[in-house]
Amino acid sequence: MSFALLFSGQGTQHPAMLPWLANDEFVRDMRARLGIDDWRAALADPVWAERNDNAQTLLTGLALAAWNQLAPMIQAPDAIAGYSVGELAAFSAAGAIAPATAAMLATQRAKAMDQCAALVPGGLLAVSGLSEPMLAQLLAETGLAIAIRNGPQSVVLGGPESALDDAERTALTAGAQCTRLRVGVASHTPWMHEAAESFAQTLAGVPFHAPRVLLFSNANDRVRDAASARTALAAQIATTVRWEECMENIMARQVRCVLELGPGQALARMWNQRYPGVPARSCDDFRSAAAIAAWLNSHVDG
Incomplete structure (x- = not known):
């Protein structure tokens, strides 16, 4: 070992x-x-x-x-x-x-x-505390994608800036924790x-x-x-x-x-x-x- x-x-x-x-x-x-x-x-x-x-x-x-x-x-x-x-x-x-x-x-x-x-300015948003059904609904509503999966309720979402803004507002209202990452592209x-x-x-x-x-x-x-x-x-x-x-x-x-x-x-x-x-x-x-x-x-x- x-x-x-x-x-x-x-x-x-x-x-x-x-x-x-x-x-x-x-x-x-x-x-x-x-x-x-x-x-x-x-x-x-x-x-x-x-x-x-x-x-x-x-x-x-x-x-x-x-x-x-x-x-x-x-x-x-x-x-x-x-x-x-x-x-x-x-x-x-x-x-x-x-x-x-x-x-x-x-x-x-x-x-x-x-x-x-x-061509399409984007970024990343870390979100934790959402259940899988809530996350699925958020993705469907905003059109964002999961850039990183860190754990069962810890993901990083990626996509256009306007969609990230919408997702952050919705996730915070649902009780999630959100952090906008210091990255200027929608990586992954x-x-x-x-x-x-x-x-x-x-x-x-x-x-x-x-x-x-x-x-x-x-x-x-x-x-x-x-x-x-x-x-x-x-x-x-x-x-x-x-x-x-x-x-x-x-x-x-x-x-x-x-x-x-x-x-x-x-x-x-x-x-x-x-x-x-x-x-x-x-x-x-x-x-x-x-x-x-x-x-x-x-x-x-x-």
């Missing part, structure tokens, strides 16, 4: 994230792609930080750097998954694509999604169909490999070979992120603990709420890579 590694998505990035991260080759490459000298200063500007192209490029580059710096201190994970754009770094950590490829693909993925969003919904097709064409020319570690996809469950890895990365742009199933698949591996790599603690918090007997922590909680390794090894070796 070992541990699971989860890579965060966008929306919780902040200037103080990953305080232990060193300025390695992956960070320098990310800065060059974005044309910035100080990524922490750039994140202090909310407008810059919430731009889809900036966020996807930055978060993928920082995740690649964080894993590069942490991996030599710990044993290999037993299972890996990434949340939304976090799949790029997750697929790299599992050996399905090279780190440089993941960094390049982040820019291409964001470009394809932004081109779709320019049919409004991103053209983006998924465009990204699939990009991926057709990219070398893929069978994962060296058990890898779970947002869209296609377990990724077993190069072909399914390529298909999964394109499909998740326009289909529901089934994060609830990802967590169930990982828990079935009987892991001893879970480590979230990225900004914030969203994935660790969801895991701890669902599986309190298997502890999860975020790399964002720690002040050094050595401290992360010490926590992880104490659970894996205990």
Whole structure:
């Protein structure tokens, strides 16, 4: 038995994230792609930080750097998954694509999604506390789609801004909790169909490999070979992120603990709420890579 590694998505990035991260080759490459000298200063500007192209490029580059710096201190994970754009770094950590490829693909993925969003501006709305019948009625009334399923009564809806406004009013009236996410595109919904097709064409020319570690996809469950890895990365742009199933698949591996790599603690918090007997922590909680390794090894070796 070992541990699971989860890579965060966008929306919780902040200037103080990953305080232990060193300025390695992956960070320098990310800065060059974005044309910035100080990524922490750039994140202090909310407008810059919430731009889809900036966020996807930055978060993928920082995740690649964080894993590069942490991996030599710990044993290999037993299972890996990434949340939304976090799949790029997750697929790299599992050996399905090279780190440089993941960094390049982040820019291409964001470009394809932004081109779709320019035609139909959209966004995402987190909703919790609605029963399945109420959720079904809300979807029918607004025409929105489920972008992410985090749990039985925890979903993220995606679609045009006006429909999201209507859904938020209706859900709040019904007693639900709603949070508008800091994302300017209707990710993981049919409004991103053209983006998924465009990204699939990009991926057709990219070398893929069978994962060296058990890898779970947002869209296609377990990724077993190069072909399914390529298909999964394109499909998740326009289909529901089934994060609830990802967590169930990982828990079935009987892991001893879970480590979230990225900004914030969203994935660790969801895991701890669902599986309190298997502890999860975020790399964002720690002040050094050595401290992360010490926590992880104490659970894996205990």
